[in-house]
Amino acid sequence: MNSPNAQSAAPALNRKQGLWREAWLRMRRNTSAIVGMALLAAIILLAVFANVIADYDTVAIKIDVANRLKPPSRSHLFGTDELGRDLFARIIHGARISLSIGFLAEMATLALGMALGSVSGFYGGRIDNVVMRFMDVFMAIPSLLLAIAMVTAFGTGTPILVLAIAVSGAPSMSRIVRAQVMSAREQEYVEAARALGAGDMTVVLRYILPNTMSPIIVQASLDMAGCILTVSSLSYLGLGVPPPAPEWGAILSAGQSYIRDAWNITVFPGLMIVITVIALNMVGDGLRDALDPKLKR
Amino acid sequence: MPGSTDTLLDARDLIISYDTDNGVARAVNGVSFTLRRGETLGLVGETGAGKTTTALAIMGLLPEETGRVEGGSVLFEGEDLLTLPREPMRRKRGQDISMVFQDPMTALNPVMNVGEQIAEALRSHQSISVSAANARAGDMLEMVGIPRGRAVEYPHQFSGGMKQRVVIAIALVCRPKLLIADEPTTALDVTIQAQVLELIARLKTEIDTSMLLITHDLGVVARTCQRVAIMYSGRVIEMGTIEQVFDDPLHPYTHGLFGSIPDITRETRRLTPIDGLMPDPFSLPEGCAFAARCRHALPGCCKPQSEVDLGGGHMAACWRAADIKARRAGGGL
Numbered sequence: 128m129n130s131p132n133a134q135s136a137a138p139a140l141n142r143k144q145g146l147w148r149e150a151w152l153r154m155r156r157n158t159s160a161i162v163g164m165a166l167l168a169a170i171i172l173l174a175v176f177a178n179v180i181a182d183y184d185t186v187a188i189k190i191d192v193a194n195r196l197k198p199p200s201r202s203h204l205f206g207t208d209e210l211g212r213d214l215f216a217r218i219i220h221g222a223r224i225s226l227s228i229g230f231l232a233e234m235a236t237l238a239l240g241m242a243l244g245s246v247s248g249f250y251g252g253r254i255d256n257v258v259m260r261f262m263d264v265f266m267a268i269p270s271l272l273l274a275i276a277m278v279t280a281f282g283t284g285t286p287i288l289v290l291a292i293a294v295s296g297a298p299s300m301s302r303i304v305r306a307q308v309m310s311a312r313e314q315e316y317v318e319a320a321r322a323l324g325a326g327d328m329t330v331v332l333r334y335i336l337p338n339t340m341s342p343i344i345v346q347a348s349l350d351m352a353g354c355i356l357t358v359s360s361l362s363y364l365g366l367g368v369p370p371p372a373p374e375w376g377a378i379l380s381a382g383q384s385y386i387r388d389a390w391n392i393t394v395f396p397g398l399m400i401v402i403t404v405i406a407l408n409m410v411g412d413g414l415r416d417a418l419d420p421k422l423k424r
Numbered sequence: 425m426p427g428s429t430d431t432l433l434d435a436r437d438l439i440i441s442y443d444t445d446n447g448v449a450r451a452v453n454g455v456s457f458t459l460r461r462g463e464t465l466g467l468v469g470e471t472g473a474g475k476t477t478t479a480l481a482i483m484g485l486l487p488e489e490t491g492r493v494e495g496g497s498v499l500f501e502g503e504d505l506l507t508l509p510r511e512p513m514r515r516k517r518g519q520d521i522s523m524v525f526q527d528p529m530t531a532l533n534p535v536m537n538v539g540e541q542i543a544e545a546l547r548s549h550q551s552i553s554v555s556a557a558n559a560r561a562g563d564m565l566e567m568v569g570i571p572r573g574r575a576v577e578y579p580h581q582f583s584g585g586m587k588q589r590v591v592i593a594i595a596l597v598c599r600p601k602l603l604i605a606d607e608p609t610t611a612l613d614v615t616i617q618a619q620v621l622e623l624i625a626r627l628k629t630e631i632d633t634s635m636l637l638i639t640h641d642l643g644v645v646a647r648t649c650q651r652v653a654i655m656y657s658g659r660v661i662e663m664g665t666i667e668q669v670f671d672d673p674l675h676p677y678t679h680g681l682f683g684s685i686p687d688i689t690r691e692t693r694r695l696t697p698i699d700g701l702m703p704d705p706f707s708l709p710e711g712c713a714f715a716a717r718c719r720h721a722l723p724g725c726c727k728p729q730s731e732v733d734l735g736g737g738h739m740a741a742c743w744r745a746a747d748i749k750a751r752r753a754g755g756g757l
Contacts, residue, residue, distance in 0.1 A: 251489075252489070314530060315525055315527060315530040315531045316530060316531055316532055316533045316534070318485065318525070319523075319525055319531045319532070319591070319594075320533070321485055321517070322483055322485060322517055322518065322522065322523040322525070322595075323517060323518035323522065323544075323545045323548065323594065323595075324514050324515060324516070324517035324518030324519060324545075324548050324549060325518075325544075325548055326514060326548075329544075329548065333533075333536070333544065334533050334536075337533075337535040337536070338533070338534060338535055340535075
């Protein structure tokens with residue numbers, strides 16, 4: 128941040144990044160957040176370069192029954208599965224699926240939650256009551272059950288999966304957004320914006336929502352771990368990504384019948400799920416500390 | 425004068441109440457005043473006298489669920505603002521009527537740089553390109569004495585006085601005809617107050633706007649305003665030019681107010697405060713709201729008071745005002 132004393136030097140550097148640069152400076156000192164970010168970066172890199180490391184068509188889904196159920200070795204880092212497919216290749220391709228669906232689902236949750244939450248929190252009164260009672264109904268249904276119901280009703284496939292997770296996650300997100308919007312709309316700068324003739328849309332989009340982003344970003348990063356878990360759970364139950372796509376939950380599920388002879392088929396995808404979820408939680412916690420205005424110097 | 429062409433703002437018999445859990449709070453009970461073009465009118469009163477409520481009613485910003493205008497009119501260039509539909513009223517705000525709030529610490533959006541905030545005010549009223557709006561924002565910053573290079577900085581990088589300058593720049597960027605300043609210096613350091621007042625007075629002339637200055641500081645009124653309206657318990661109880669009201673306060677409350685200010689030229693150990701408190705807005709007395717605290721109260725004060733014109737536009741809402749004036753002229757007070 129630009130020091131307040133250096134007034135004459137035109138601070139061309141701190142355009143938009145003001146908040147983010149400060150957050151980054153604080154986050155850098157947080158070991159667990161850095162570890163989480165490193166882990167996450169490694170997983171993302173593996174996912175991005177999955178095809179370079181091991182081609183999808185010729186390695187990840189190529190059946191080679193002669194080599195089935197091999198233990199980890201130099202040629203098969205994590206061993207092979209019950210159909211002789213290289214487990215390491217499947218797991219890094221699985222990272223692609225988990226991360227992309229997790230990310231998309233979280234974005235959809237955010238979009239839904241922010242739209243409903245800000246309308247509800249901004250207008251209050253009857254609109255708030257109607258929207259929130261509706262959300263309460265959704266919250267009363269266990270989210271996994273709701274997702275299962277939606278997938279069974281509308282069929283499997285990535286769009287349905289994303290939608291199912293978003294619909295089950297939106298109620299809690301909308302509550303957080305609503306609470307934030309309610310406190311932000313009482314701020315004097317909102318009244319000042321009105322006094323300058325800003326309309327409802329401008330007030331919400333330019334004044335209220337930008338000021339509520341910190342807790343929402345934190346919640347979103349923690350939520351994303353939940354999304355990835357839900358995708359894996361659904362796949363484990365056979366309701367997620369259809370085979371032969373190497374989803375972690377699906378690999379785990381397929382491997383459990385061989386757990387006595389080939390521990391690697393269940394352990395490695397399970398470990399990946401755990402590592403990804405822990406990494407996301409560490410980053411989320413770190414963000415929460417870094418973005419908390421109360422901790423500002 | 426009411427009806428004359430140079431009247432910009434004419435509030436008449438404004439009655440506003442708030443619905444609360446404890447009942448109806450009668451915040452404003454028949455406020456009337458006029459503001460001429462180019463003039464600065466001071467609206468003075470203690471906390472709870474209804475100053476800010478009056479200002480919010482003019483802006484059309486009373487809290488929607490609780491605030492209620494029960495009567496009266498606010499004519500701005502002959503058009504009643506209280507009956508104006510939402511959208512035309514929104515367009516008037518910022519463009520024709522602007523407001524400076526009390527606390528600059530909270531009146532700026534913390535996540536938008538100050539240049540953008542100034543440009544935003546301009547762009548919500550005029551179809552102007554982004555670069556032209558940014559250029560105007562830079563001009564405005566220089567007008568309020570901030571280097572234009574600081575337009576890209578965020579509010580937390582400015583001091584309180586600087587922030588109030590930015591708030592003023594935002595309020596004036598559209599060159600409004602009326603500026604309402606709600607205690608613009610109360611939240612500032614004493615050393616900065618004079619600077620900011622001077623700035624407001626200078627810009628007011630430069631931009632050729634009229635101003636309604638809300639304050640509880642009679643010193644501020646004396647140095648900034650041409651006319652003053654004293655409010656008490658939701659009414660204007662005395663109004664006139666600075667000279668009329670300051671040299672010859674005719675309402676006993678105004679008189680009491682001046683008795684509560686330390687005077688540097690006189691050797692006094694104690695100030696003479698007004699005994700008692702302002703009446704409860706939940707249960708106002710029928711007659712003069714000040715009667716219970718007034719040294720001159722008579723049985724006749726239990727009737728509702730109307731304004732008495734004492735000549736030259738000097739009005740006081742006290743039926744004994746003429747009497748007091750005559751007695752004072754004769755050396756009785």
